[in-house]
Amino acid sequence: MLKKKAIQFDKEINFKKAQYFFINKKWDSTLVYSMKQLNTSKNKELADYCHYLRGNSLRQLKLFQEAKREFSFVSKNFMFYQLVNKFLGEVTLELKQYEKAIHYFKEVEKISTTNNPDYKISIIYQNLGICHLHLNQFNDAEEYFFKSLKLQEEEKNAVSLIGLYTNIANLYYLQYKDKQAIPYFEKAYNLSQKTIDFDLKKNTTQNMAAVEENKGNYKKALAYRKEYEQWKDSLNNQNKIWAVADYEKKFAVAQKQKQIKVLEVENRLKNTQRNGFFFAAIGLLLILTAGVYLYAQKVKNGKIILLQKNKLDQLNATKDQLFSIVSHDLRSSVNALKTSNAKLSATLETKNYDELNQLIIQNSTIASGAYNLLDNLLHWAMLQTKQLYFHKESIHLYSIVQQIEYNYKPLLLDKAISFENLVSKNSFIFVDLDSLKIVLRNLLDNAIKFSNEEGKISFYTRETNPDFCDLILEDNGIGMSPETIKELLTDNTSLLAKKNNSEIIGTGLGLQLCKQMIRKNGGTLAIESELNIGTKMILTFPKTTPNG
Incomplete structure (x- = not known):
């Protein structure tokens, strides 16, 4: 109108x-x-x-x-x-x-x-x-x-x-x-x-x-x-x-109050059962065993203190190593941003828009890497200090992979990588949702990082055990040698990754975090890879039971 x-x-x-x-x-x-x-x-x-x-x-x-x-x-x-x-x-x-x-x-x-x-x-x-x-x-x-x-x-x-x-x-x-x-x-x-x-x-x-x-x-x-x-x-x-x-x-207070009430009932029952003879016998026994008990308690406390000292030393060593690695990587990222910004300022004067676009993309990649490092550091620290809350529930696997794909769409498009979500729509696993997302984001981020331009990344499932579901992330990137696979799957406290052609692959913190979270969810991680052919990251998680 x-x-x-x-x-x-x-x-x-x-x-x-x-x-x-x-x-x-x-x-x-x-x-x-x-x-x-x-x-x-x-x-x-x-x-x-x-x-x-x-x-x-x-x-x-x-x-x-x-x-x-x-x-x-x-x-x-x-x-x-x-x-x-x-x-x-x-x-x-x-x-x-x-x-x-x-x-x-x-x-x-x-x-x-x-x-x-x-x-x-x-x-x-x-x-x-x-x-x-x-x-x-x-x-x-x-x-x-x-x-x-x-x-x-x-x-x-x-x-x-x-x-x-x-x-x-x-x-x-x-x-x-x-x-x-x-x-x-x-x-x-x-x-x-x-x-x-x-x-x-x-x-x-x-x-x-x-x-x-x-x-x-x-x-x-x-x-x-x-x-x-x-x-x-x-x-x-x-x-x-x-x-x-x-x-x-x-919730914890409510649970503790229930425990206290149960203990109070138990104590009242015990008090009604005791009599004077029992107290006299206990008194004599305490006098006879007091010395032995005090000595044993002293030895026990000494052992506990020694174990706590060793654990504290180990945690301090891990902390110092982690700070060293993270500060090195952050310093590298910030220095790279500083250098790139200097080039950006110079390029602005020449109005070379193609180069400006490349520098902006480079800055975005550096910032994204630094953000992912800090994100992994936060979750790793929370996991180590037992502050990360785990709540296992039934998860529809296809939907979660779809969400992860959506989050990483810009990075996939930037390298022209094709992505396939072939996960069975009937697959339900019993895990903690937050930690599953962290694992899949880290593994997909690595797959994109080590894939070639116009590469291909696929998520799919397979049935090998009636009680477990295999989720496989496959790429056709640069692959890994058997020695690298063995080192990645070995349980150790080292967080420092290998370097290749003077290029830092990473701190290894992301994969350490993935392994711990997979294990905490009752799952396992396996790797199949060949150099210049590609890599399969095989995650096995418990299925949702009919009553789950």
Whole structure:
């Protein structure tokens, strides 16, 4: 319709430009040219269109008060006045003017109770319910929410339904009707699992965590919090560590309190069984054995102190070695960035764009390598200090490989490497999700690093044992010698990798981390490789049992 009007008013250049920029979502330009049109023309029909365009542009820019003002200038004879009422309802809702918003939405409701090509009546009902909810008019809110629900369940729009389920849950929660609210929180959560909207997944999971926490079920709350943090996907966010630690602490305290109660009952039973003769016998026995016990305790403490000293020395040696390696690699990365940036500055003056592009790609690769090193260092340190939380669950292997592929798509495209996810869609393994992702990211990163341009990387599964699943990462890269494979699979405390042609392959920290996490998940790692032919990294994990 806007294009037709632009053709009809062909001589109105400012209006043509305004409608063009509006269609292309250039809101600032729409505002400029619509104002020019208003200043140069007195045509009432064009004025309505300009105020309509300006109101919508200001609404998109979240300038709601200004948008409301522009919509108020549109006459009631305007062809799209029904949409103007809808937009005024949405704007006043954003401005928290709920009674005015109800007025505008009801004007839309009067005209039609069926879906319009420009809007859905189910959304109008939902917005009316939200307004009444904010005004604590719970009966009216409930009526409109369920009107909307009836229509939306037929429309099967998952995103809208999730929002509606959440609104209904909040409606009952505000009235302390928890039994009615919780099923709708659960519906929103279950439906969000079928969407690819991470923000919805995060919000619904957070709601479930709050529900379980209010019920005092800290174990389930902890699981939901952990899932919430996964969707949030912010490893550097310290709030994640504190939130998980807080729930772990609550769960641990609850478990400890149970243990204390059991011990108290046991102590009371023992006290009732003791008698005076027993105490006398114990007293004599203690006198006779006190010397022997004290001596044995002293020897035992000495051994413990010696073992702790040896372990501390070993940990300090590992720490010193790790700091030396990491500082060397970080210094190399920073120095490489410094050198590359110097070249970048020089190249900027010559305007050699091809070389500039290569230097930018090089800087990105160096920064990515340094980030991966620090990421592995964090997880390795947490694993060594037993701070890494492991929660084994049933994992759909194909979906996880698909996520890892998505994360590494830019690196694969940069080297024109083809990627195949041939993992069986029926494969489920019983492992910790976070540690599995860390292992697969490290191994895929190595496969990309040691693959040639236009190479090929494949993930696939094979069945060799009814209780275990083999996941194989295969590339056709530079391969490894038998000596290198033997050294990589040998368990030792050394983290320093070999060097080849004066090029640092890495600290070896990533593979050490992978081996420890695979072992902690009850799995194994094997390597098959030939020089200049390729490498197979074979990971074996326990399958999910029927009761798992």
